[in-house]
Amino acid sequence: MTDLPEATQRKMGLVIDLDTCVGCHACVVSCKGWNTENYGAPLSDQDPYGADPSGTFLNRVHSYEVQPESGAAQLVHFPKSCLHCEDAPCVTVCPTGASYKRVEDGIVLVNESDCIGCGLCAWACPYGAREMDAAEGVMKKCTLCVDRIYNENLPEVDRVPACVRTCPAGARHFGDLGDPQSDVSRLVEARGGMDLMPEQGTKPVNKYLPPRPKDRTEPVGPGEIDILAPLLKPVAEEPRGFVGWLDKMLEKI
Amino acid sequence: MHPAPSVIVFTTLSGLGFGLLFWLGLGMPASEGWVAAVFFAIAFALSVGGLLASTFHLGHPERAVKAFSQWRSSWLSREGICAVAALSVMGLYAALVVLFGVRLSVLGWLGAALSAGTVFTTSMIYAQLRTVPRWNTALTPALFLALSLGGGALLAGQVSLAPWFLTAAAALQVAWWVRGDKALLQSGTDMASATGLGEIGTVRAFEPPHTGNNYLLREFVHVVGRKHAVKLRAIALSLGYMVPVLVLVLPFSHLMALLAVIAHVAGVAASRWLFFAEAEHVVGLYYGKR
Numbered sequence: 001m002t003d004l005p006e007a008t009q010r011k012m013g014l015v016i017d018l019d020t021c022v023g024c025h026a027c028v029v030s031c032k033g034w035n036t037e038n039y040g041a042p043l044s045d046q047d048p049y050g051a052d053p054s055g056t057f058l059n060r061v062h063s064y065e066v067q068p069e070s071g072a073a074q075l076v077h078f079p080k081s082c083l084h085c086e087d088a089p090c091v092t093v094c095p096t097g098a099s100y101k102r103v104e105d106g107i108v109l110v111n112e113s114d115c116i117g118c119g120l121c122a123w124a125c126p127y128g129a130r131e132m133d134a135a136e137g138v139m140k141k142c143t144l145c146v147d148r149i150y151n152e153n154l155p156e157v158d159r160v161p162a163c164v165r166t167c168p169a170g171a172r173h174f175g176d177l178g179d180p181q182s183d184v185s186r187l188v189e190a191r192g193g194m195d196l197m198p199e200q201g202t203k204p205v206n207k208y209l210p211p212r213p214k215d216r217t218e219p220v221g222p223g224e225i226d227i228l229a230p231l232l233k234p235v236a237e238e239p240r241g242f243v244g245w246l247d248k249m250l251e252k253i
Numbered sequence: 254m255h256p257a258p259s260v261i262v263f264t265t266l267s268g269l270g271f272g273l274l275f276w277l278g279l280g281m282p283a284s285e286g287w288v289a290a291v292f293f294a295i296a297f298a299l300s301v302g303g304l305l306a307s308t309f310h311l312g313h314p315e316r317a318v319k320a321f322s323q324w325r326s327s328w329l330s331r332e333g334i335c336a337v338a339a340l341s342v343m344g345l346y347a348a349l350v351v352l353f354g355v356r357l358s359v360l361g362w363l364g365a366a367l368s369a370g371t372v373f374t375t376s377m378i379y380a381q382l383r384t385v386p387r388w389n390t391a392l393t394p395a396l397f398l399a400l401s402l403g404g405g406a407l408l409a410g411q412v413s414l415a416p417w418f419l420t421a422a423a424a425l426q427v428a429w430w431v432r433g434d435k436a437l438l439q440s441g442t443d444m445a446s447a448t449g450l451g452e453i454g455t456v457r458a459f460e461p462p463h464t465g466n467n468y469l470l471r472e473f474v475h476v477v478g479r480k481h482a483v484k485l486r487a488i489a490l491s492l493g494y495m496v497p498v499l500v501l502v503l504p505f506s507h508l509m510a511l512l513a514v515i516a517h518v519a520g521v522a523a524s525r526w527l528f529f530a531e532a533e534h535v536v537g538l539y540y541g542k543r
Binding site for chain 2: 002003018028052056057061062065068073074075076080089091094096114115116117118124125126128132136137139194197198201208210211
C-alpha cells in the first residue's frame, strides 16, 4: 500500500554541508556510475555525444549566487537528490503501490516492476528528485544506495552511499537522523541544519547545513591586484650564493 | 507544466463524455430505441476514447491494471476505479434501455453519481498537488465539474439547463484564472525557501546542474505559449462558454447546436492547454525559471 508508515524505526538520510561543497560534481558522477549498473534499470542517456544530450540523474549540483545587503556576493554549490521525506507526497499519489517508504529505515524506493510510468510522483515532488527514465519508461530516484549500505560483500568503509564515499571535500554525511545522538544529528544541531521548502509540509529527512559567514577581507589598496599579492612576492629578490654565481656565469655566456 | 496532448485530449473528451453520461443517467433526455442508442454511443465514445488517450503517456500501459490497487491513498487510483465503475453501471443501464426498453432509474442515478465522481477524482489529481500552486485549490474540482456538467447538458440537449451550468463554469473559469495568477506568489514557496539561502541575501541561479536539457525541465518548466496566454484565454472564454450560451438562447436548430458543441470542445481544449502550459511547478525555482 502507498499509505505512509506511521513512523519509521530509523530515519536514514544525508546531511549536506553547503559551506564545504566545492561544486566538483564528483557525487553526481559516482552516483550515476554506481546506480546505472546496480539496483533497477540503468540510468539511460539520450543523444549523449550529439548536439542535444540529456540523461537520467539521481543527484544534480546547482550553483547559486547569494547577494547580501552589503558586501561581496557568495557562490554556493548546492547538491540536490531525494530528501527521503517523512511525509513523502510522491508515495501517496502512486496509483500502483510501486512507490513506498520503508518502515525499517525510512528510505523511499520505487518497485520498478510495478511502475506504470505515469509520472504523477514526479509531479508531486517539489524538489525534482524523481526523473522518468526515457529508455525504460519507469521512475528513477535516489535509493540512498540501499544496495551498498547493507552490503556485506563490500568493505565496511564502502557501506555508505556512493556520493558520500566519493566526496573529496567531506561535504556529505550519512547516518540515522532519527537518533539524536548520531553524528549526523549532532552535526545538524551544531550547525543549524535546515529543511528545503519547509512550507510544502514534506518533512524532509535530509538536512542542509547553511554556509558559514565568509571571513572579512581587507580592502585592496591602490596599485595592488589582490590582497594575497604581498604573500606572492618572490622570497629572494637577488639571487645569492651558488645560484647567484650560476646566474652571473650564465649571463656572461 | 508540459501540456501533453494525450492528457489534454483525455481531460477534454472524457470530461464531456462523463458529463453526458451524468444527464443520461438522470433520464435527461429519457429517449428510447435508436435515439437513446446514439446518445449512449456518443457518451461512451467520448469517455472511453478519452480514457484510452490517457494511457498513451504511460511508460508501461501494459501494467495499467495495477493502478486500481491504491484507492486508499491515490486520487489517480480512485479515478481509475470510478471510471470503470461508471462505465460498467452506465453500460448495463444503456443496454437495458436500448435493447429491452427497461429504465432502471436507481441504476441510472448510481451511474450518474459515479460519472460525476469520475470527473471529481480527475480534478483532485491536479488539485491535490501543493507543488503546483495554481492547481492547488477547491476551485479546480468546481471548475472541472461545472464544465463537465455544462458540456454534458449541451450534448444532451438540455436547452434550459445548459446555459446556467455554462455560465457558472465561465464564472469559475475567470475566478480560477484570477486566483491562479497570484497563486505561486501567495504559496510562500520561492527561491529563498527552496534553497534555504534567503537568510543570507538575494538568491540567483548562477549555473544549472547541466548545460543540456533534462526530464525536469521538459516536464515542469514549460514556458512556451505564455506570451499568448491572454489571447488564448479570450478564445477559450468566447468559444467554450459564450458561443454555446448564445446559441442555446436562440431558437433551436440542429446545425447551430452542432456548431455550439464544436465551439465548446475547441474552447475547453484551449482552456485545458492553458491549464497545463500556465501551471508553474515549484521545481522550476531551483532552475531560476520562475
